[in-house]
Amino acid sequence: MRAVITVIGCDRVGIIAAVTADLAAVNINILNISQALMDNLFTMIMLVDMGGSNASFADVSDKLKACGDKLGVEIRIQKEEIFDSMHRI
Amino acid sequence: MIGNREILETIRMIQEDKLDIRTITMGITLLDCADSDPKVACAKIYDKITKRAEKLVRTGEDIEREYGIPIINKRISVTPIAMVAAASNTDKYVDFALALDKAAATTGVNFIGGFSALVQKGYSDSAVKLINSIPEALTSTERVCASVNVGSTQAGINMDAVKRMGEIIVETSKMSANCACNGCAKLVVFCNAPNDNPFMAGAFHGVGEPECVINVGVSGPGVVKRALEKVKGQDFTTVSETIKKTAFKVTRMGQLVASEASSRLGVPFGIVDLSLAPTPAVGDSVAEILMEMGIEKAGACGTTAALAILNDAVKKGGAMASSSVGGLSGAFIPVSEDNQMLLAAAEGVLTLERLEAMTAVCSVGLDMVVVPGETPASTISAMIADEMAIGMINSKTTAVRVIPAMGMNVGDTLEFGGLLGSGPVMKISTLDSSDFIARGGRIPAPLNSLKN
Numbered sequence: 001m002r003a004v005i006t007v008i009g010c011d012r013v014g015i016i017a018a019v020t021a022d023l024a025a026v027n028i029n030i031l032n033i034s035q036a037l038m039d040n041l042f043t044m045i046m047l048v049d050m051g052g053s054n055a056s057f058a059d060v061s062d063k064l065k066a067c068g069d070k071l072g073v074e075i076r077i078q079k080e081e082i083f084d085s086m087h088r089i
Numbered sequence: 090m091i092g093n094r095e096i097l098e099t100i101r102m103i104q105e106d107k108l109d110i111r112t113i114t115m116g117i118t119l120l121d122c123a124d125s126d127p128k129v130a131c132a133k134i135y136d137k138i139t140k141r142a143e144k145l146v147r148t149g150e151d152i153e154r155e156y157g158i159p160i161i162n163k164r165i166s167v168t169p170i171a172m173v174a175a176a177s178n179t180d181k182y183v184d185f186a187l188a189l190d191k192a193a194a195t196t197g198v199n200f201i202g203g204f205s206a207l208v209q210k211g212y213s214d215s216a217v218k219l220i221n222s223i224p225e226a227l228t229s230t231e232r233v234c235a236s237v238n239v240g241s242t243q244a245g246i247n248m249d250a251v252k253r254m255g256e257i258i259v260e261t262s263k264m265s266a267n268c269a270c271n272g273c274a275k276l277v278v279f280c281n282a283p284n285d286n287p288f289m290a291g292a293f294h295g296v297g298e299p300e301c302v303i304n305v306g307v308s309g310p311g312v313v314k315r316a317l318e319k320v321k322g323q324d325f326t327t328v329s330e331t332i333k334k335t336a337f338k339v340t341r342m343g344q345l346v347a348s349e350a351s352s353r354l355g356v357p358f359g360i361v362d363l364s365l366a367p368t369p370a371v372g373d374s375v376a377e378i379l380m381e382m383g384i385e386k387a388g389a390c391g392t393t394a395a396l397a398i399l400n401d402a403v404k405k406g407g408a409m410a411s412s413s414v415g416g417l418s419g420a421f422i423p424v425s426e427d428n429q430m431l432l433a434a435a436e437g438v439l440t441l442e443r444l445e446a447m448t449a450v451c452s453v454g455l456d457m458v459v460v461p462g463e464t465p466a467s468t469i470s471a472m473i474a475d476e477m478a479i480g481m482i483n484s485k486t487t488a489v490r491v492i493p494a495m496g497m498n499v500g501d502t503l504e505f506g507g508l509l510g511s512g513p514v515m516k517i518s519t520l521d522s523s524d525f526i527a528r529g530g531r532i533p534a535p536l537n538s539l540k541n
Contacts, residue, residue: 004091004096006096006097006100008100034093036093036094036097043093043097045093045096045097057154057155058151058154061154061155076100076157077157078155078156078157079155079156080091081156081345082099082156082157082158082342082345083091083095083096083099084091085341085342085344085345086095086099086338086341086342086345087091087095087098087099087338088091
């Protein structure tokens with residue numbers, strides 16, 4: 001199952017390191033990482049594969065949210081289908 | 090893979106423009122709960138609802154979390170209780186409302202709709218009992234919503250029921266006067282009521298519906314407004330195209346949530362209701378869309394035309410995005426629940442007459458309209474009759490959810506709180522319609538040809 005992780009906030013040292021460390025800890029594989037600017041905010045978008053992870057979606061979501069709170073950025077994880085269904089027919 | 094721009098667009102819609110799934114509503118038939126002993130019937134009703142909807146709220150919350158889309162309400166609609174209770178030897182239909190309320194509390198839904206009767210062509214004994222018990226039912230329960238269908242294009246308008254509903258509304262308001270007259274906010278009088286409407290207070294599970302079904306109502310006035318900001322000054326073809334594209338995207342999300350909820354709950358998917366439902370939050374207003382089109386405030390000349398464009402374009406865009414569309418599907422204009430609508434009403438620029446015209450081109454009717462407490466029941470009945478006539482002649486759903494604010498007059502504001510917002514008391518004609526309403530009988534069904 002694939003999901004999209006978005007990190008939005010002010011750029012600072014260690015954001016990618018912290019997020020990827022959390023993901024590695026629960027065996028979530030990163031398929032793609034990219035960055036973009038939205039209204040001058042740092043935005044990192046990651047596509048991940050949760051197929052190999054035994055952590056529940058809720059746990060990963062909570063963990064990432066806590067990580068975002070610590071870093072002062074907003075981190076979300078959403079299943080990929082929501083974007084597919086909205087933008088692809 | 091989806092591009093960054095698209096991902097961020099979706100996130101912005103949810104985060105900034107308040108896009109949400111307004112409701113996942115589980116429709117449950119209760120016809121098999123009928124029993125000559127009312128106590129047994131109520132027990133069957135409670136057991137069936139709590140069993141069927143046991144996982145509804147939790148499933149909604151799971152989907153919300155996994156897809157990152159807020160699902161504001163989880164609700165239940167049931168077979169009109171007048172049909173279920175007809176078999177029971179009792180006049181005390183309030184017990185059925187209490188059973189529904191208890192089931193709603195157990196399952197964790199915030200509203201349960203279906204304390205209803207369909208009387209467009211005439212009363213059954215059971216419908217009379219149900220209607221008479223509405224005031225007590227709505228004031229002795231927290232989550233139960235009631236509706237009565239008094240007219241249809243096929244049957245005409247039952248004017249005895251229109252007369253009675255005016256009295257029932259006043260009585261309900263008096264009985265709930267110490268709770269902001271909120272009993273009336275849970276009571277809808279319909280013409281051409283849809284059988285699969287997921288939105289409260291008018292939801293019920295129609296008789297032609299499956300055993301159990303999942304219907305979803307989407308929303309997103311903020312998203313439409315934001316899209317229109319980008320086409321400022323451009324012509325109406327562009328406006329309409331922009332709304333269609335936005336409605337398409339919003340509805341696709343509704344379709345995803347509906348099919349996901351349906352498969353997780355093992356219940357068939359019914360319909361997606363393509364409605365633009367406002368909330369009192371700033372930026373979540375249908376009136377703001379009309380203003381973005383170039384109307385100074387809701388109520389100005391041009392308001393009806395602007396709403397007609399919006400309503401039609403939402404349907405056109407949404408219909409393509411869902412495998413099955415139903416319910417009310419259109420723009421809602423509940424005065425107290427729409428920030429800009431209520432400001433315009435408080436200023437007196439949005440009048441009841443303008444609202445009535447608006448209801449001819451959008452999906453509902455006079456919704457969450459507050460009138461002075463001393464308004465006679467016959468005037469409220471006449472107001473209902475006007476609205477029912479619009480629905481009957483135009484083959485569309487119309488409804489009236491009106492709150493006579495006890496002890497209040499024009500200029501005062503009735504505070505409901507929460508999603509119901511606050512309603513300025515609106516001016517209503519003080520001319521007498523009592524002789525008209527006293528006639529009773531039935532307005533015959535209209536001719537469906539020679540249309541002009």
